[in-house]
Amino acid sequence: MAGPMGGGPRRGPRGPVQKPKNAKGTIIRLFRYILKHKGLFIGMLVFAAISSLATVSGSLFIKPIVDDYLTPMVGQEFTKELVAPLIRIMILMGSIFLCGALASFGQSKCSVWLTQRTLNTLRKDLFDALSDLPISFFDSRPNGEIMSRFTNDVETLRMFISQGLTQFISSGIMIVGSFFIMLFLSWQMTLIVIAMVIVMVFITRTLGKKSAFFFKKQQEQLGSVNGYIEEIIEGQKVVKVFNHEGEVVSHFGDINENLRKAATSANTFASMLGPIMNNLAHITYALTAAVGGLLAIKKAMTAGDIVAFLQYIRSFTQPISNITQQFNNALMALAGAERIFDIIDQKPEIDEGYVVLVNAKLNDKGEIEETEKHTGIWAWKHTHGDGTVTYTRLAGDIVFEDVTFGYTDEKTVLHDVSLYAKPGQKIAFVGSTGAGKTTITNLINRFYEIQEGKIRYDGINIQKIKKDDLRRSLGIVLQDTHLFTGTIEDNIRYGNLEATHEDIVRAAKTANAHSFIENLPDGYNTMLTGDGANLSQGQRQLLSIARAAVADPPVLILDEATSSIDTRTEKQIEKGMDALMEGRTVFVIAHRLSTVRNANAIMVLENGRIIERGDHDDLIEQKGKYYQLYTGSFEEN
Ligand SMILES: Nc1ncnc2c1ncn2[C@@H]1O[C@H](COP(=O)(O)OP(=O)(O)OP(=O)(O)O)[C@@H](O)[C@H]1O
Ligand SMILES: [Mg+2]
Structure with missing residues (x-):
């Protein structure tokens, strides 16, 4: 099956031909996915082969039926002896076609299963890859563009695997089979057919080159249309507040128009192909029929030969025109597959960490021992090169040594930042907006890699700590709260999946969220949708504090968690927060003095x-x- 595909899309030496960047590599990879379901793939091949062989060989009966059964009957009376053999051979032919029909049913079943399973694996790998990508990947492209790989690109693959693949296979068999039989019936007429096929292939290649470029463009434009729709849905309120509906609609009109142009160009060439091929096939048919007539007059051919040959022209040219039409689908699918593999191949978040977090207990001598049970004591398990293992008790000691960092190479955001936080201390960051406060917390949990310096956690370089374990030891309330679709209880439980209902209520009480939750009609079972759109901003923040509280981490990072809360609620939360902060190392970023005032150390940041x-x-x-x-600025509090 790689044959017809590999043979066609050869690169033109010049011109705007933009084929998939690495067509061969992509095809091989795609087949590796398809071949994960070898049984179905082979089943599909075998059924396709049987069904096309049946079509080809069923027509073999035409010649003997005409020459040996029908011709002798001309002018004769119908007798049982004359008709019975004809009926027998017709039944034989019918059974072969029936086999073909059954096989083609089997083929379509296999093809559906194969397609859906392959796509399922591909989507899974794509999603897995997405989950392993560093935050910086998402910083650099719109969500909708990423979404479109799951939707459009997967859809083009579905079309290709379910239809294209079997077309290539059964067409290949029909073409080869018919070719040899035609050759056997009449080499002269076969020559005419071959000449026409060369013309067909030439036209296909010329048009194919043109449309491949636009197919790729079409997929890209579709991605940007989707990206824009997603962005506008998310930003509905801002759009309305600034009365930008007009601009939004007109911008959408523009990119929608670009999509239309690309898709039209792509499909114009693709749709020209079908009629051209059909007409060429008709011409071939007429030409060979004429030549066949001449040959018959000269007695070089029988009537049966001609009827059979004409039948074989159909089963020879039809699949060729099918393949040429599938060709564009194949190109589009490859472009889609390439975009999918592009994400799968992105460099995942680096995690060469080998220090892990384990439950620990203290033995009689006061030494740390690893245990299965949850003890409330945690230790860093450090396996050294020589196989020895040491344990360091998790305390929450964090040190920055001359840390320099920039999100991009062009701009350094933090310059030589050094700081230390002793276990149980509360460290506050203040500074004007954009100073780099959130950035510091992004580095502690290793959302980004630092360029210079070191960050140590309980004396261990955090690059040596496994990321999951590092983040498990940190409770983080992010500056922008995010809630998932689910109940309030589910959302709080996100902090600790093992939490019981009681744990959740306790955490909610600590965060002072309990009373407002109780007042909701469904209480803890209230469904949240659309990032908690049915809650107030402050309530969302309280939930995210509760989520951090239920995780019960030794280190807490609070990024302006209280900024959307009124002064009275803030006072209440402060009490809860003090309880939550008790005995933990806390990094707090707050614009309100009351939260900062009782910190052990305050860092004032300016320009990183x-x-x-x-x-x-x-x-x-x-x-x-x-x-x-x-x-x-703090005066008003
Ligand atoms: N994802 C990002 N990619 C590139 N640059 C970023 C990114 N996030 C922040 N920056 C830049 O880093 C600098 C520090 O941003 P940071 O978010 O740390 O500020 P902040 O002190 O938390 O401000 P605020 O008080 O407004 O939250 C800013 O100049 C900002 O432009
Ligand atoms: Mg910030």
């Missing part, structure tokens, strides 16, 4: 540098930036 550090009283005394912030 720590410019002041100390506790509240020290910093006020210094009369620097913090003093300004405190007497300025």
Whole structure:
């Protein structure tokens, strides 16, 4: 099956031909997926072979029926002896066609199963790859564009695997089979057919080159249309607030128009192909019929030969025109497969960490021992090169040593940041917007890799810690809360999947979310949809605090978690938060002084540098930036 496909899409030496970048590699990879279901694939092949062989060989009866049965009957009376053999041979022919029909039923079953299973695996691998990608990947492209790989590109593959693949296989068999039989019937007439086929292939290649470029463009445009739709749905409110409906509609009109143009160009060439091929097939038919007539007059051929030959022209040219039409589907599918593999091949988040987090207990001598049970004591299990294992108790000691970082190579966001947080300390970051506060917390949980310096967690370089375990030890309330579709209880449980209902209520009470949840008609079973759109901003934040609380982590990172909460609620939360922060290392980023004031150390950030550090009283005394912030923007609190 690689034959007809591999033979066709050869690169033209010049011109705007944009084939899949690495067609051969993509085909091989795609087949590796398809061959994961060898049984179905072979079944499909075998059934396709049987069905096309039946078609080809069924027609073999035409010649003897005409020459040996019908011709002698001309002018004769119908007698039982004369008709019985004809009926017998007709029944034989009928049974062969019936076998073919059954096989083609089997083939379509196999093909459906094969297609759906292959796509299922492909989607799974794509999603797995997506989950392993670093945050920076998502920073750099619109969601809808990624979504379109799951929808459009997978759909083009579905068409190709379910229809194209079997077409290539059965057409191949029909072409080869018919060719030899035609050759056997009349080489002269076969020559005419071959000449016409060369013309057909030439036209296909010329048109195919043109349309391949536009098919690729069509997929890309479809991606950007989807991306835009998704973005506008998410940003509905902003669109309405600024009365941008008009612009949005007109921009959509533009990109929709681009899609139309690309799709029209792609399909114009593709749809020209069918009629051209059909007409050529008719011409071939007429030409060979004429030549056949001449040959018959010269007695070089029998009537049966001609009827059979004409039948074989159909089963020879029909599959050729099928293949040429499938050709564009194949190109489109390859372009889609390439876009899918492109994501699967993206470099996943680096995780060469080997230090893991384990449950621990203290033995009689006060040493740390690993245990299966949940003890509330955790230890870092460090397996060294020589096979020895050491344990370090998880305490929540975090040190930054001259950390320099930028999201992109062009712009450094943090410069030589050094800081330390002792277990149980509360460290606050303040500073103007864009100073780099969120960035620091993004580095502790290793959303991004630092360019220079070191971050140590309980004395261990965090690059040595397995990412899952690192993040499991951190409770994080992100600046932008995100809630999933599900009940409130499910959303809180996201912090710790083993939490019981009681744990969840306790966490909600700590976060001061309990009372508002109780007041909802369905309480903890209230369904949240669309990122918690049915809750207020403050309520969403309370839920995300509860989510961190239920995880019960030794280190907490709170990014402006209280910024959307009114002053009275804030006071209540503060009490809960103090309880939550008790005995933990806490990094807190807050724009409100009340949250910052009782921190053990306050870091004032400006343009990615720590410019002041100390506790509240020290910093006020210094009369620097913090003093300004405190007497300025913090005044209203
Ligand atoms: N994903 C990103 N990709 C590229 N640059 C980023 C990214 N996120 C933040 N930055 C840049 O890094 C700098 C620091 O951003 P950061 O989010 O750490 O600020 P912040 O101190 O948390 O501000 P705020 O108080 O507004 O939350 C900014 O200049 C911002 O433009
Ligand atoms: Mg921030």
